[in-house]
Amino acid sequence: MKAVALTRYLPVSDPQCFVDVDLPDAQPGPRDLLVRVKAVSVNPIDTKVRTPSDKVEVQPRVIGWDAAGVVQAVGAEVSLFKPGDEVYYAGDITRPGCDSELHRVDERIVALKPKSLDFAQAAALPLTAITAWEAYFDRMKIDPAGAHRGASLLMLGGAGGVGSIGIQIAKMAGLVVIATASRPQSQAWCRELGADHVIDHKQPLRPQIEALGLRYVDYIACWSDLDQYWDTIGDLIRPQGAICSIVGNRAPLAQDAVRAKSATFSWELMFTRARFTTPDMIEQHRLLTKVAALIDAGVFRTTLRETLSPINASNLRTAHARLESGSMIGKLVLSGWGA
Numbered sequence: 001m002k003a004v005a006l007t008r009y010l011p012v013s014d015p016q017c018f019v020d021v022d023l024p025d026a027q028p029g030p031r032d033l034l035v036r037v038k039a040v041s042v043n044p045i046d047t048k049v050r051t052p053s054d055k056v057e058v059q060p061r062v063i064g065w066d067a068a069g070v071v072q073a074v075g076a077e078v079s080l081f082k083p084g085d086e087v088y089y090a091g092d093i094t095r096p097g098c099d100s101e102l103h104r105v106d107e108r109i110v111a112l113k114p115k116s117l118d119f120a121q122a123a124a125l126p127l128t129a130i131t132a133w134e135a136y137f138d139r140m141k142i143d144p145a146g147a148h149r150g151a152s153l154l155m156l157g158g159a160g161g162v163g164s165i166g167i168q169i170a171k172m173a174g175l176v177v178i179a180t181a182s183r184p185q186s187q188a189w190c191r192e193l194g195a196d197h198v199i200d201h202k203q204p205l206r207p208q209i210e211a212l213g214l215r216y217v218d219y220i221a222c223w224s225d226l227d228q229y230w231d232t233i234g235d236l237i238r239p240q241g242a243i244c245s246i247v248g249n250r251a252p253l254a255q256d257a258v259r260a261k262s263a264t265f266s267w268e269l270m271f272t273r274a275r276f277t278t279p280d281m282i283e284q285h286r287l288l289t290k291v292a293a294l295i296d297a298g299v300f301r302t303t304l305r306e307t308l309s310p311i312n313a314s315n316l317r318t319a320h321a322r323l324e325s326g327s328m329i330g331k332l333v334l335s336g337w338g339a
């Protein structure tokens, strides 16, 4: 099978940072689907995994964890899917990634793709949708059915991959979404996706929140640099409010402000369920199934903004360079394997 891989961890400026390779076909394990990959999306985790170092892989390493494709074969214990099903999923960071023609993935973290989307439009969604959904509903305990309707959610980083679907999911739950974006085009994108207010993260946030008539916000979703925002988060969170970060801290974080307010702080890592094979791992199958239904019902839309074709080393390098610029709006997808 064709695949895009790395053997060395090189800066994205190096044309050799990815190589086109031919690998033996993957074989499915008992609960695995073997998926013929049609489109893949790129995420900052991919560039973090590719961080330059002296490490050398003996076997080519395939990365990338966001895909849409067609089930080609199923393992002996698979019960949710059959060959021919069109699926989308994010996968498992502890297993090879999806930048290959054939890919093995546990059925419990896969769903049928939205019928109204093509493969590229579908591949834009799974990793980011799982992240935002779990952050709101599993970690911060917001009610997806709307019991917290009218509560305010400050989203740090509204226009990127997670923010683009995160705005839509938060609106579904009835929240008042205050998204941050710093450029006219990223601000316009947040509004287009349904953000009630857009404020500029390159300017102090408190005066902008107060200009909206608020002293505090009920929820804060940190989709960006946690260290940079920690003091602001402590200042802006409502007493007894909830905070969730999907980005780790580099330095210890002073707890005083958050503790004084008895605020809840939680982490969200969308790979946790697959990585530890948690008993509720199938929740990601259910979650992606709900997202597909909401897409097909016209409640959500794809976050795809740009497609590169085919899936090869050159285009993957271009995609990583774009991610590393830190200025992505929506999602970038690679589609098709060429002749």
Ligand SMILES: NC(=O)c1ccc[n+]([C@@H]2O[C@H](COP(=O)([O-])OP(=O)(O)OC[C@H]3O[C@@H](n4cnc5c(N)ncnc54)[C@H](OP(=O)(O)O)[C@@H]3O)[C@@H](O)[C@H]2O)c1
Pocket: 043, 044, 045, 127, 128, 131, 156, 157, 158, 159, 160, 161, 162, 163, 180, 181, 182, 183, 186, 187, 201, 223, 224, 225, 228, 245, 246, 247, 268, 269, 270, 271, 323, 326, 327, 328, 329, 330
């Ligand atoms: N824990 C998890 O499971 C999980 C899952 C997914 C992602 N993540 C992490 O979450 C982060 C965001 O992911 P993503 O896919 O949304 O990234 P992304 O698509 O690359 O985000 C790009 C956006 O970030 C915004 N941005 C840049 N600097 C910012 C700042 N200082 N403050 C606020 N926003 C800023 C930009 O907005 P402007 O252009 O308007 O400035 C841009 O639109 C990454 O670090 C990623 O690794 C974690």
